[in-house]
Amino acid sequence: MERFNLKQKVIVIGGGIAGLSAGIFAQKCGFDTTILESHNIAGGICTSWKRKGYLFEGGMHWLAGSSEKQPMNKLWRYVGAIDDSVKFSYFEPFVEYRHEGIPIRIYRDVDTTERHLLELSPADAKEIKIFCNNIRSFKNLVDPITDIKGVKVVTSGGIYRKNRMSLSALFSMMPVMKVMIGYSKVSVGQYADRFKHEGIRGLFRALPGNEQGVAMFIMTMGALSRKDGGFPEGGSLPFAGRMVKTFTASGGEILYNTRAGRVVMKNGKTVGVKIEGSDTFISADAVIITSDTMASGRFFDTPPKAPWLDQMRKITEPTTVTFVSLGINADLKHYPKGMLITLKNPIKLSTFTYNSLLLSSYAADPHYSPEGKSVITVQLPGDSYDYWEKLKDNGQYAAEKQRVGNDVIAAITKHIPEMEGKVEVCDVATPLTYERYCGNWKGSWMTAITPNTKFKPYPAAIKGLGGVYFAGQRMLPPGGIPTAMMTARTAVQHLCRDTGAVFVCEE
Numbered sequence: 001m002e003r004f005n006l007k008q009k010v011i012v013i014g015g016g017i018a019g020l021s022a023g024i025f026a027q028k029c030g031f032d033t034t035i036l037e038s039h040n041i042a043g044g045i046c047t048s049w050k051r052k053g054y055l056f057e058g059g060m061h062w063l064a065g066s067s068e069k070q071p072m073n074k075l076w077r078y079v080g081a082i083d084d085s086v087k088f089s090y091f092e093p094f095v096e097y098r099h100e101g102i103p104i105r106i107y108r109d110v111d112t113t114e115r116h117l118l119e120l121s122p123a124d125a126k127e128i129k130i131f132c133n134n135i136r137s138f139k140n141l142v143d144p145i146t147d148i149k150g151v152k153v154v155t156s157g158g159i160y161r162k163n164r165m166s167l168s169a170l171f172s173m174m175p176v177m178k179v180m181i182g183y184s185k186v187s188v189g190q191y192a193d194r195f196k197h198e199g200i201r202g203l204f205r206a207l208p209g210n211e212q213g214v215a216m217f218i219m220t221m222g223a224l225s226r227k228d229g230g231f232p233e234g235g236s237l238p239f240a241g242r243m244v245k246t247f248t249a250s251g252g253e254i255l256y257n258t259r260a261g262r263v264v265m266k267n268g269k270t271v272g273v274k275i276e277g278s279d280t281f282i283s284a285d286a287v288i289i290t291s292d293t294m295a296s297g298r299f300f301d302t303p304p305k306a307p308w309l310d311q312m313r314k315i316t317e318p319t320t321v322t323f324v325s326l327g328i329n330a331d332l333k334h335y336p337k338g339m340l341i342t343l344k345n346p347i348k349l350s351t352f353t354y355n356s357l358l359l360s361s362y363a364a365d366p367h368y369s370p371e372g373k374s375v376i377t378v379q380l381p382g383d384s385y386d387y388w389e390k391l392k393d394n395g396q397y398a399a400e401k402q403r404v405g406n407d408v409i410a411a412i413t414k415h416i417p418e419m420e421g422k423v424e425v426c427d428v429a430t431p432l433t434y435e436r437y438c439g440n441w442k443g444s445w446m447t448a449i450t451p452n453t454k455f456k457p458y459p460a461a462i463k464g465l466g467g468v469y470f471a472g473q474r475m476l477p478p479g480g481i482p483t484a485m486m487t488a489r490t491a492v493q494h495l496c497r498d499t500g501a502v503f504v505c506e507e
C-alpha cells in the first residue's frame, strides 16, 4: 500500500506523552522510528514515583478523552494508552471546602453543584446560575480532531478521509471561547467577590492559581460536567507504559538514558542527532522534537528563529508548582478525594503567600498505599523557579524543601488530626526537580492562561529547518496530556506531507 513506500528513519527527541505519541503515529505510517529518552523510563512529566511503599501521582489528575463520546477517546485507544480493561473513576464531589464546619462542594455534575450552592445561598442565585451556565457552555464541546491541509489521510482499514472540523464541533466551541476570553482577565480573587456567601467566597478564593484567573477552573469543570475527565486506574505510569507497549509492538525502538545533544543540519536539512556526552551520532531523515519547545534552542548551534517562536517566547507564562507528597500511616478513606482547606497560619514560599491548599487524597485507591495507609499530595502553584535556583546556589535548597514540607504537614494536620505524628514520607518536588527531570523551561509543564493566551496551535515546523518538527505541551496552550498527543499527531502529519507518505489515522 502507498503508505509503506517509505522506510525513512525518524528520531523523536523525548519519550513523554508527546514523544510516545509521535513515535506511534510515525510507526503506523511506516517510518522507522527511534525515541531518545534521557531518563530510564518513558512518560516524561506524566509520571509517578515510589517512596517507602507509597506511590506519588505527579502528572495525571484527570484525562480529557476518557469519555467515549469524545473523539479524543478513539485517539487514546489508537495509541494504546487506554483500552476496554482500563477503568476510569469519576469521584464525587470533585472538591469540598469547609466553612465553619459546613461543607461547600463542587460536583462534576453541574446540576448537583447548582442545587447545592442555591440551597446554601439563595441570595447568590444570580451569580450561581451564571457560574453553572458558564460550565454548561462546555457541556456540548467536542474536542476537535483535525488534519492539516494537504496531507493524505487513510484509516488503518484503508479508507481515505478528510477530518475537517465539523460544523457542529465549530458551533460547540463558540460559547466556550466567549467564556475563556471573557474570564481570562478575571482573577479567582476578583471572581470570589461577586458572591455574598462568605463560604462560597472562601471556596473561590481558595482555588489555586489565583493570578491565572477563573477561566482554567471553569474549563476544567466544563470538561468534567460532560462526563469526561476521568482518572484512569493506576494513573500516569501504567498509562505511559501501555503507550510504550504499543510503540515497541509496532517495531519502534526506545533508547533510554540517551540524551539528545545537537540536531545536525546539512544544507538546511537534518541528517541526524548527536548524543550528548558521547561521540555517538544517529543519522535520520527527520527529527521530531517533543521536549519543551521553549527550551529547544539547545539542540541547535544557532537557536532557530521563526515569528511563531518569537511570539511563544514573548507571551508564554509558565505553569509551575512546588509539589508536596505525603505518605501517611493512617486510614483517611473517609475524607473526600479533593479537599480545599484554609490556613490559619499562611505558608510563605518565594513571593507567594498561601492562605489555602488544594489536597488530592489517594486514601481510597489501593494503587497508591498499602491498606490502612494513605497518600495526600498538594500543589503550591506559582513561578518559584528563580527562588529555588537561588537557594540551590547558596546551599539552602534542601533545608527550604524540608521547611516547606513541615509547614504543609502542620497546616494539613489542623484539618486532618489523624495525621498527627503519622507522616512517614514527605517528598518535595520543586520546579528545579521538574527541570532536572524533563529539561522543561522553568520546570513548567503547562502554559498559564493569561489575557495574551492564544488557544491555537503553533506551527509544527520552521522554514529553513528541513525535516525538523516540533510537538509537545508547549505547542498548544494551555498544554496537558491531550495537547501532547494531539500536537504529536500534527507533527507526524507534517512529516507525512513533506515526504509524500500517507498518514494512517484512527478508525
Ligand SMILES: Cc1cc2nc3c(=O)[nH]c(=O)nc-3n(C[C@H](O)[C@H](O)[C@H](O)COP(=O)(O)OP(=O)(O)OC[C@H]3O[C@@H](n4cnc5c(N)ncnc54)[C@H](O)[C@@H]3O)c2cc1C
Residues within 6 Å of the ligand: 013, 014, 015, 016, 017, 018, 019, 036, 037, 038, 039, 042, 043, 044, 045, 046, 058, 059, 060, 061, 062, 063, 064, 258, 259, 260, 261, 290, 291, 292, 321, 323, 379, 437, 438, 439, 440, 445, 446, 471, 472, 473, 474, 479, 480, 481, 482, 484
Ligand atoms: C502536578 C501535575 C499535574 C498535572 N495534571 C494534569 C492533568 O490532570 N491532566 C493533563 O492533561 N495534564 C496534566 N499535567 C500536565 C501534563 O502531565 C503535561 O503537560 C504532559 O505530560 C507533557 O507531555 P510532553 O510529552 O509534552 O512533555 P514532557 O512530559 O516534558 O516530556 C518530554 C520528555 O523529553 C525528555 N527529554 C528532554 N530533553 C531530552 C533530551 N535532550 N534528550 C532526550 N530526551 C529528552 C524528558 O525526559 C521527557 O521524558 C500535570 C502536570 C503536573 C506536573
